[in-house]
Amino acid sequence: MxxxxxxxxxxxxxxxxxxxxxxxxxxxxxxxxxxxxxxxxxxxxxxxxxxxxMTITSGGSDLEGKRDAWSDYDYMRYRFARKGASKxxxxxxxxxxxxxxxxxxxxxxxxxxxxxxxxxxxxxxxxxxxxxxxxxxxxxxxxxxxxxxxxxxxxxxxxxxxxxxxxxxxxxxxxxxxxxxxxxxxxxxxxxxxxxxxxxxxLGVMVVVPVAVKQEWSTHPIEVSIANHVFTPDVFTFGPARFTESQVEVDLSQGGAPKLTRTSSSTYVHPLRKTEVISGDEPKVHILYVFPVRLEYPMPMRPTLYGQYYPKTVGRQYDQTRGKEFVIPRAPAPGVQEFEQGSRSIVYDMTVSFYNGNNGVGTFKGDNQKTDYSVFSGRDVGTKIPGRGWS
Incomplete structure (x- = not known):
């Protein structure tokens, strides 16, 4: 190492x-x-x-949650109140x-x-x-x-x-x-x-992903209680457009900024540091350092977080034999062609406050066949409209 x-x-x-x-x-x-x-x-x-x-910092401070009226539903989102340079x-x-x-x-x-x-x-x-x-x-x-x-x-x-x-x-x-x-x-x-x-x-780009888990009052029936589960986020991806890679080949021969090319061993699905989070815990700010690759033309980013969730037993303990896969989706962001080397990307909206049904897809991490991920988000949209948690 x-x-x-x-x-x-x-x-x-x-x-x-x-x-x-x-x-x-x-x-x-x-x-x-x-x-x-x-x-x-x-x-x-x-x-x-x-x-x-002695530590790497995201550059953000005072992560605050705010519930806003958004279209025809409430939207719970966490944001840094202040942002400075990463250090x-x-x-x-x-x-x-x-x-x-x-x-x-x-x-x-x-x-x-x-x-x-x-x-x-x-x-x-x-x-x-x-x-x-x-x-x-x-x-x-x-x-x-x-x-x-x-x-x-x-x-x-x-x-x-x-x-x-x-x-x-x-x-x-x-x-x-x-x-x-x-x-x-x-x-x-x-x-x-x-x-x-x-x-x-x-050579890389810093990706900052604040993840908050907090059950909120809902205008819809609470079919899955967030407060009664433990969440373990596993991987993060910007989507299959492959804006970022885990391994690249660096060509310095032309001078100036190097050209980065993904290797055959690279992945765009980035593992997160393992954490176990229950409702009410302080939000966890995950930090990744990955490598940007320029696309042929601009593509929409689809920031998505996947993980497992388990029913709680006593205190913070949980039944590891009854885990289910979940996804925290977000609506596509405007199209971009690349991240700059040395830049920082703060990915908001990775919030578990409401259950939106078992209609999540694995497309954005390359699992195109699986369509029954439990969807959680900061959108109070209920479960009646399939896929609504993505919009």
Whole structure:
């Protein structure tokens, strides 16, 4: 398992803010046999950080529920009263693996190295030392370019493309494993063994999903009591349009922002951190770090959460043999073509307040045959109109 890291400084994930609610193989490397060495200095952020901060934060605070009249039904929704920049810092000074890819004359040379993280007056930076591949011995330094990836899963020694995998999801306040980052292709300096001015940037997008469970008074008969069940959200997806992926291949060869391509092992259905929630618990803010892939043309997002729910027995205990599958749907959001790398998406409306019948579909997580998921939502629409919980 990778060492647990946190991103240095107040990383401005919120700059490309996209709110999805109504608001808004082992690593293989080219072995270096030359003794020619270079050093790289890498920065991690544009602002100073609080060195004592130890957790990744969503950037949202004061999650509030509000019941509004909506068309011909009431709508219970939870929103952050305030939103700021997401923040994370490294847990400590450490030495971590980094994958470098050298480019020259149409050829690529992956090299395994390490980045030494340092906390300088509350600001994190890194130093990397590496040996040049033997094939580059004697080549003019300025004719060589280098790019780097922190948190790589593997690298193709022929193409130089690096595979990265999403870290496990967390609930806000917990530690997250390495959130893969990159620095773009940059030429080495002529006559120098040192290159500075590099900066690691996010490869992925942060997805923030507040999930609230609270039974509300309903204008319809309460056919399933939310208060008498335990809910365990399992997976989240933006829908089969595949806006986000769990694993991508990173091509840094063109310079600038890298091109991300989903791998055959990737999925758009993202596992959530396991939680058990009963009515009245504080909402859980789930945080995922996944990778955006540009679509050919804009598609509507369909944020959907799936899970299991069980009848309570005593206190918070429940009968695990009587679980049923549920879905929290949301009406399609306006079409988009991509998420920006380094952006943040806050997905609202993942609220369990009303039971809307056993008419949910599994289409949005690739289970096209199953149509009997129990639908829960923040919409007080009852169960009489099949599929109404989706509108």
């Amino acid at each position: 990778m060492k647990k890291l946190f991103l240095a400084a107040q990383l401005l994930l919120g700059l490309g803010l996209t709110s999805c609610g109504q608001e808004d193989t082992p690593i293989t490397h080219q072995r270096a046999t030359t003794t020619e060495r270079i050093s790289l200095s890498v920065d991690f952020a544009s602002e100073e950080s609080n060195a004592r901060a 994370a810092v490294f847990s400590q000074e450490a030495t971590e693996p980094v994958t470098l890819v050298f480019y020259h004359g149409g050829n690529v040379y992956p090299v395994e190295s390490q980045v030494k993280l340092q906390n300088v007056n509350g600001h994190y930076r890194g130093d990397i030392e590496a040996e040049l591949p033997a094939a580059l011995s004697g080549v003019t330094r300025s004719d060589i370019q280098v790019a780097g990836v922190l948190g790589a899963t593997s690298v193709d020694a022929t193409t130089g493309k690096v595979t990265v995998t999403a870290p496990p999801a967390i609930v806000e306040g917990e530690e997250m494993q390495t959130m893969p980052m990159y620095f773009q292709k940059t030429a080495l300096r002529a006559g120098s063994t040192h290159l500075s001015g590099l900066r690691f940037q996010f």
